[in-house]
Amino acid sequence: MLEIRKFKKEDLEGTKTIVKEAFYRAGKDEKFNEWNFVDEIQLDKNYIEELCLIAKNDEEYLGYNILTKGSIGDQEGLILGPIAVKPSHQKKGIGKKLVAVALEKAQALGYPWVVLVGGDYYLQVGFESAKKYGVEIAPNAPGNNFVKIAFLNEMESIQPGIIKFADTFYSESGELL
Numbered sequence: 001m002l003e004i005r006k007f008k009k010e011d012l013e014g015t016k017t018i019v020k021e022a023f024y025r026a027g028k029d030e031k032f033n034e035w036n037f038v039d040e041i042q043l044d045k046n047y048i049e050e051l052c053l054i055a056k057n058d059e060e061y062l063g064y065n066i067l068t069k070g071s072i073g074d075q076e077g078l079i080l081g082p083i084a085v086k087p088s089h090q091k092k093g094i095g096k097k098l099v100a101v102a103l104e105k106a107q108a109l110g111y112p113w114v115v116l117v118g119g120d121y122y123l124q125v126g127f128e129s130a131k132k133y134g135v136e137i138a139p140n141a142p143g144n145n146f147v148k149i150a151f152l153n154e155m156e157s158i159q160p161g162i163i164k165f166a167d168t169f170y171s172e173s174g175e176l177l
Helices: 011-025 032-043 094-108 118-126 142-146
Strands: 002-006 048-056 060-072 075-085 113-117 147-151 161-164
Touching: 002 075, 002 094, 011 032, 011 048, 011 060, 011 142, 032 048, 032 060, 048 075, 048 094, 060 094, 060 113, 075 094, 094 113, 094 118, 142 147
Parallel strands: 075 113
Antiparallel strands: 002 048, 048 060, 060 075, 060 161, 113 147
């Protein structure tokens, strides 16, 4: 039976394994990547323990996602990602369930919005294009077309601005994960 719960320290290695399975590509930076992020984000001032989730089926790790504090201009909210589902279990609704639980918890904690950088998949789980609101990664960044936003607590708009992610999302050279 699928269980979605808060990440615990003892989940670290199992979680890093599924995140690596989901994100590894030949040539990927072995230090600055999504699977090392799982460990490093816990030390970031923007880490919110209640919003770091895993999906398990008995003893098997199947999925992971995290919401961290972020901002758009001077407006505070949350950033979703990374989200990973074990490749052998993708397209079975695990990612949708992880996102739904994360958004429900974020709403209960009173956060006004959640942004992410991802494809159109996220349109089916409550997100919309952030482009029409002027929300960007950086001016003229190619990834701006992939920024999505979900409004929580009846908020329906946001001031245009640049997304500021948790520090762990940036490499030493300032590159975004």
